[in-house]
Amino acid sequence: KQEVTQIPAALSVPEGENLVLNCSFTDSAIYNLQWFRQDPGKGLTSLLLIQSSQREQTSGRLNASLDKSSGRSTLYIAASQPGDSATYLCAVLFGNEKLTFGTGTRLTIIP
Amino acid sequence: ETGVTQTPRHLVMGMTNKKSLKCEQHLGHNAMYWYKQSAKKPLELMFVYNFKEQTENNSVPSRFSPECPNSSHLFLHLHTLQPEDSALYLCASSLATLVETQYFGPGTRLLVL
Numbered sequence: 403k404q405e406v407t408q409i410p411a412a413l414s415v416p417e418g419e420n421l422v423l424n425c426s427f428t429d430s431a432i433y434n435l436q437w438f439r440q441d442p443g444k445g446l447t448s449l450l451l452i453q454s455s456q457r458e459q460t461s462g463r464l465n466a467s468l469d470k471s472s473g474r475s476t477l478y479i480a481a482s483q484p485g486d487s488a489t490y491l492c493a494v495l496f497g498n499e500k501l502t503f504g505t506g507t508r509l510t511i512i513p
Numbered sequence: 514e515t516g517v518t519q520t521p522r523h524l525v526m527g528m529t530n531k532k533s534l535k536c537e538q539h540l541g542h543n544a545m546y547w548y549k550q551s552a553k554k555p556l557e558l559m560f561v562y563n564f565k566e567q568t569e570n571n572s573v574p575s576r577f578s579p580e581c582p583n584s585s586h587l588f589l590h591l592h593t594l595q596p597e598d599s600a601l602y603l604c605a606s607s608l609a610t611l612v613e614t615q616y617f618g619p620g621t622r623l624l625v626l
Contacts, residue, residue, distance in 0.1 A: 433612055445519075446556075501611055
């Protein structure tokens with residue numbers, strides 16, 4: 403069964419610190435992996451999309467890595483800010499075109 | 514502003530009611546999606562439309578009926594729902610099916626009494 407797991411479910415970090423969010427998936431045959439953020443009661447906002455052939459993607463203070471062989475991706479957030487508080491979701495498009503989401507990590511940045 | 518709008522934002526309905534959710538995208542995309550987000554569960558992909566044609570139906574009960582009259586509009590018709598159908602229903606669009614970045618609407622919060 404193809405699954406996507408995000409641990410921990412919740413994380414609190416003091417403002418200014420760097421942090422890493424984790425995503426693991428059970429099948430290395432993937433098309434791409436995408437990181438989203440979701441604010442309470444809102445839709446999802448795409449942050450970074452990593453294609454299967456790529457190892458990482460960067461956008462501003464965000465850096466996402468992909469290691470297909472180990473079935474892992476990380477989202478690195480540098481110099482965290484209170485506005486980064488949200489739920490971060492990882493979504494994997496598997497080779498059979500099945501798009502599967504993790505349950506997310508709820509991030510709180512403490513001022 | 515994501516370019517994807519959904520109406521209504523909140524909806525309360527009884528189990529015998531018929532209602533419809535509407536999604537509109539202003540991004541010139543060709544693919545549109547319906548998702549269900551329940552508490553403590555991963556986001557579930559319900560339907561996929563590509564160039565107005567349904568390409569995926571992930572074993573969704575027939576009380577949910579999608580309609581895509583054109584590439585910019587997507588509806589979800591609701592009929593005889595159950596309380597466990599209460600959830601946030603999200604619409605998304607992308608340039609091409611699944612492999613491209615998806616852009617989400619704000620969702621419709623549905624409560625079935």
